[in-house]
Each structure stands twice: as C-alpha cells, then as structure tokens.
Amino acid sequence: MSTQIALFTPVGVETAPEKSRPLLEKVQKSFKFVPNLFGVFANSPVLLEGYLGLEGVFEKGSLSAVERQIVLLSASVENRCRYCTAAHSTLLKAFLHVPADVVSAVRSNQPVSDPKLNALVALTKEIVSERGHVRTEVMENFLAAGYRKDQVLEVLIGVALKTMSNYLDHISPNELDQAFQSEG
Numbered sequence: 001m002s003t004q005i006a007l008f009t010p011v012g013v014e015t016a017p018e019k020s021r022p023l024l025e026k027v028q029k030s031f032k033f034v035p036n037l038f039g040v041f042a043n044s045p046v047l048l049e050g051y052l053g054l055e056g057v058f059e060k061g062s063l064s065a066v067e068r069q070i071v072l073l074s075a076s077v078e079n080r081c082r083y084c085t086a087a088h089s090t091l092l093k094a095f096l097h098v099p100a101d102v103v104s105a106v107r108s109n110q111p112v113s114d115p116k117l118n119a120l121v122a123l124t125k126e127i128v129s130e131r132g133h134v135r136t137e138v139m140e141n142f143l144a145a146g147y148r149k150d151q152v153l154e155v156l157i158g159v160a161l162k163t164m165s166n167y168l169d170h171i172s173p174n175e176l177d178q179a180f181q182s183e184g
Contacts, residue, residue, distance in 0.1 A: 007172040010039025019045035023052055036174040037083055037165060051164055058161060061154040066096050070117055071158035073106050074124035081166035082184060083174050089183035119145035123152070127159050 011017075012034055013024045020042035027038045034042075041048040058068060069092045076084035085107060092098040105112045109125075112118040123142045126134050143149065176184045 004170070004173055006040075006174065008040045008043045010034070010036040010174065011042050012039060016042040017045050020048050023048050026052070031179075033177070033179070035087065035177050035179075037087070037169060040168060040172055040174060041165075047164070047168075051161065054157060054161055054164075058154070058157045061157070062148075062151060063154050063158075066092070066098055067117070067120055068158060069096060069098075070106065070120055071124045071155055072162055073103070074121045075128050075159050075162035076166055077107055077109070078125045078128040079162060079166035079170075081162070081169050083169045083176060083180070084162060084166055086176055086180040086183040090180045093183075116145045116147070119147065120155070124155055124159065127155065128162075 011020070011024075013021055013028060016024050016039075023045070024034055024038065024042050028034050031038075038048070041051055061068070063071070069088055073085065073088035073092060076088055089103050089107065092103050093100060102112055102114065102117065104110075106121055112121055119142045122138050123134065126138045139152070142152065
C-alpha cells in the first residue's frame with residue numbers, strides 16, 4: 001500500500017458547499033463535532049447525502065446497533081481502513097459497551113467469543129474479501145447462528161456504506177479525530 005496525500009481536506013459547516021451544510025449540521029448534532037471523514041464527504045453534497053441516506057436505511061433494519069457496528073467494523077478491517085476501524089472500535093466500546101476483547105478479535109481476525117457475532121463477522125469479511133462470492137459453509141453458519149436470509153441483504157447495505165467511506169479514506173486519507181485516536 002502506498003502512502004498517499006489527501007486529495008480533499010475536511011470542510012466544516014461554515015465552509016462546506018451550500019447543499020452540504022444542513023447535512024453536516026445533523027452530523028455535528030449526532031457526534032457533537034464533525035468527524036474528518038464526514039468533512040471530506042461534504043466536499044460532494046451528493047456523496048454526503050447518499051452516504052447519510054444509506055446509513056439511515058441501514059439503521060432501520062432488523063440488525064441491532066451492536067450488530068450494525070460489528071458489520072461496519074468488520075468491513076473496515078477487511079478493507080484495511082485505519083480511520084473507519086478506529087471510529088467503529090470507539091463507537092462499539094465507548095457508546096455500545098461491547099467488551100474490548102470482542103472488538104480486538106474482529107480487528108485481529110481472531111474468532112469472536114459470541115458464536116452469533118462470529119458468524120456475522122465471518123459473513124461480512126467474506127462478502128468484502130471475495131466481492132460477494134460467499135462460500136456455502138459461511139452462509140450456512142450465518143443462518144445456523146440464528147440470522148435470517150433477509151439479514152444477509154442488510155449486511156450488504158453495511159458493506160456498501162463501508163465501501164464508500166473506506167475507499168474515500170484510501171483516496172484521500174484523513175487524520176484521525178481526537179475522539180478516535182485511542183483506537184488508531
């Protein structure tokens with residue numbers, strides 16, 4: 001992996017393109033600050049709106065908040081996105097109170113102690129690494145762990161979200177925000 005300079009700089013509510021400003025205000029209310037990655041998203045009102053819209057749909061699904069964050073962390077780890085891995089690790093530990101050993105296992109490609117979450121991690125990582133070509137065994141393990149077939153499709157939404165944010169961070173690397181630095 002080559003070191004790359006940032007193609008875009010994060011913008012704030014005041015400096016963002018006009019159409020990005022109301023969306024960034026919502027991000028700021030949610031996080032209590034504008035994370036650098038969202039500041040970069042805001043350079044394109046279309047990308048910011050698309051990401052936030054898909055994120056809103058993802059949150060309406062049947063996966064729990066912890067499961068959604070596990071999907072997002074798993075995809076970020078598989079895509080080797082330092083920024084998103086740190087951000088989702090922080091959210092899981094600090095706000096959703098997921099044990100550190102679970103987050104560490106996902107990050108280090110070790111089995112997760114919870115068999116159901118382990119099946120979710122395995123499916124997510126396989127979707128990312130194999131570009132959707134999931135082995136029958138991985139799919140069967142996911143379903144045997146207690147997930148439904150339609151939840152595979154929800155995992156795809158999470159993978160799509162992380163494809164946008166992980167790839168943007170690869171194209172234009174971001175400095176980790178202070179809030180996420182302990183997980184970087």
